[in-house]
Amino acid sequence: MxxxxxxxxxxxxxxxxxxxxxxxxxxxxxxxxxxxxxxxxxxxxxxxxxxxxxxxxxxxxxxxTLHDGLYRLTEPVMFTAEDSGSAGHPVIYRAAPGAKPVLSGGRAVTGWQRHGQSERVVVWRAPAGKAVFRQVYIDGQRAIRARTPNRECDHTFGPYWPANAEQESTGGSWSLVVQAEHGKPLLGLARASEVEVVLLSHWYQQRLLVGRIVAAGDTVRIQPLHQEGKFNKQERFYRGSWFFLENALLFLDAPREWHHDAQEGYLYVGLPPGADPNALSITVPVVETLLAIRGTAERPVEHLTFEGLTFTDTTWTQPGLRGMNFTQFAQPIPVQGEENKMCPPGAICAEHARRLILRHNTIRHAGATGIQFVEDVDDADIEGNRIHDIAGNGMVIDCHALRNPPPEKQSVDVAIWNNEITRCGRDYTNGGGILANNVRRLIVEHNHIHDMPYSGMQIGNQPPKPAGADIGCGENRIRFNHVHHCVQLHDDGGGIYTLGGFQKGTVIERNHLHDIARGPWAGRNGITPIYLDNGTSGVLVQDNTAEAKERNGSAGNTLRNNRPDQPEIAAMAGLCPGYSPRVLGQ
Known part of the structure; x- marks a missing residue:
């Protein structure tokens, strides 16, 4: 029996x-x-x-099942079509119940010795190798790369000094013109070419390496190195710009500032008197991408889920090699021959994938982007994640920004919901929460997006002329999001921002937006909670708790009932546990 x-x-x-x-x-x-x-x-x-x-x-x-603890990576963990699940049997990578597994691209720096002291700070140094890194974390908190003037505000990263840019002649070299007292730190500085001039102009940030320096009366002229791809606007665009200087040991004069001498292989940190770095956890990032999901158009990666994991401590060193010019949402202006290096990498990076699920993860301390869909990621869910303390953008969908992308280049049916995205743009300050380029049937619902130096989200990208031309971006749904305290530094942005083109079928409705206002360092370009820019057309914008405006040739949109005093809409917006846009009727 x-x-x-x-x-x-x-x-x-x-x-x-x-x-x-x-x-x-x-x-x-x-x-x-x-x-x-x-x-x-x-x-x-x-x-x-x-x-x-x-x-x-x-x-x-x-x-x-990943159990508690720290998993240090020295290279990305790669997933290809060979690692796929199936519709009936997915492959799931998840945290054990109650566990907090952490995948880190960082390494610890130890062996600290006292190096010097001033009134405010004790400077320590330790061997850190000659490989370049651009961030340092002390006990899990971002430290400040040594700069002048010293940072005083954690929202605007100010104060700054004024600067203008001038071109010697048509097609000639450019120089920054600054007040003599502000250019003085560069005069006679050994290895001045390692210093970055960080220049803010409206929605742009440039990182320029110092070249020729000329003092003339009450001004100093700084001629940056490697001007290819820089200064792509007319002179008037740069009038009233702001700047600071970064990356010299001379500038290290405040607690929690740091400097890496890559030639000598030492890391210097400043700490308050009485603090001992040997009793602290000091980490530098060494890996650009932690999770790389890379299929092909013919063989996509399918049916993978990553749930409950923490991804932290990634790097991106490209901006320090020749400098970099970023337009809005921390998008580098391409340099001929280097286009393939101009897409800031994600801590999680995916391309050519189907039914990818990223659920209840934490992404923090990314050196460029948190989550990056390079291209052709369809029917994906980004649900319930916390993305914070990011150098550039929280997430980017289709980083190439092609107009009318073919199917093998365009992501379709991506759903982003119940995520908290905050404190992006920490280094590349015109970064923001979500950049979705020319995508179709994107769902962005019930997210909490806040504390950004630039915009909360951008849908679409630069259109061709004439204004309102089709760019292959449409049928996108932006609803029930709580977006606030954005555009704190730059101008020409908003909480929800669209950048041009005929976006037929796109709906922006029932979002709660507030505290989207001009900051002390912004220029005079427009700042609006919901900002339809540069020839945007075909969008329905209704029942939001903030003003919406068409600007710069945008027309043919429907705007109605967008005003602050709507508490019932505010109450419905933001995180909503248990909600799923995949359920019919929601």
Whole structure:
């Protein structure tokens, strides 16, 4: 009788197709282990390889459970079409119940010795190698790259000094013209070419490497190196600009400032008297991307889920090589021959993927972008994540910004909901929460987006002439979002911002926007809570709790009932646990 029962159970298992596969990962594990709960792997890459070794098509769900602890990465964990799940049996990488696994692209800096002291700060140094990095974190908090004038405000990153830019002749070299007292720190400075002049002009940020310096009376003229791709506007655009100087040991004179001498291989940090860096966790990022999901147009990656994980400490060194010119949403102006280097990388990066789910993760301390969909990521969910303390943008959908992109280049049916996105643009200050270029059927609902030096989100990108031309961007749904305290530094932006083109079928409705106002360092260009810019047309904007305006040739949109005093709309906006835009009727 027992034998018959056993046979019946086995027959049932075989007929249903299977028993779920599960692997476990722990920092205390060993990649020589079988990946069981009692004998886990120690790396995500090893678990991926184990999943890859299961024969396809999958006959059961596959789950990889990551347990508590810090997983330090020295290169991206790559997922290709070989790692796909299926519609019936997805592959899920998730945190163990109650666990907080952290995937870090950083390394610890230790061996600190006292180097010097001033009235306000004790300077310490430690060997950190000659590989360049652009961020330092002290006990999990972003430190300030040594600069002058010293930063005093954590929202605008000010104060700044005034600057203008002048061109010697048509097609000639450009120079910054600054007051003598503000250019004085550069005069006689050894290795001045390592200093970055960080220039803010309306919605632009430029990072310029110092070249020739000429003092003349009450001004100093700074001629930046590597001017290709820089100063792409007329002189009047740069009148009334602001700047600061960054990256010299001479500037290190305040607590929590740092300087990396890449030639000598030392990191210097300033701490208050009495603080000991050997008792602190000091981390520098060394990896650009932690999770790389890379299919092809012919073989996309399919049915992967990443849930409950923390991704932290990534780098991006390109801006320091030849300087960089960023237009709105921290998009580099291309330099001929270097176009492929001009897409700021994501801590999570995906291209050519289907049914990718990023759920309940934390993305922080990214050196460029938090989540980056390069191109052709369809039917993806970005749900319930917290994205904060990001150098550039929180997330970017289709970073190439092609007009009328072909199907193999365009992302379709991406849903972004219930995410908190805050404190982006920490280094590249015209970054923002969400940049969605020329996408279709995008859903952005019930997100909380706040504390941005530039705009909360941008839909669409630069259109061709004439204004209102089709750019392949449309049928997008922007609803129930809570967006506030944006455009705190730059101008020509808004809480929700569209950049041109015929965006047929796009709806912006029932969003709660407030505290979108001109900051002390902004120019005179427009700032509006909902800003339809540069020939935007075909958009329905209704029932939002803030003003909406068409600017710069935008026309053919429908704007109605957009005003502050609508508490019922405000109450519905923002995070909404349990909500899903994938459920019919919501």
């Amino acid at each position: 027992k034998l018959i029962a056993t046979i019946m159970v086995l027959a049932t298992v075989w007929s249903c197709g299977s028993i779920a596969e599960e692997f476990h990962v722990s920092p205390q594990g060993d990649d020589a282990n079988p990946g069981t709960l009692s004998r886990p792997f120690c790396s995500l890459a090893r678990a991926r390889d184990a999943v890859r070794g299961i024969s396809r098509p999958l006959k059961a769900d596959v789950t990889v």
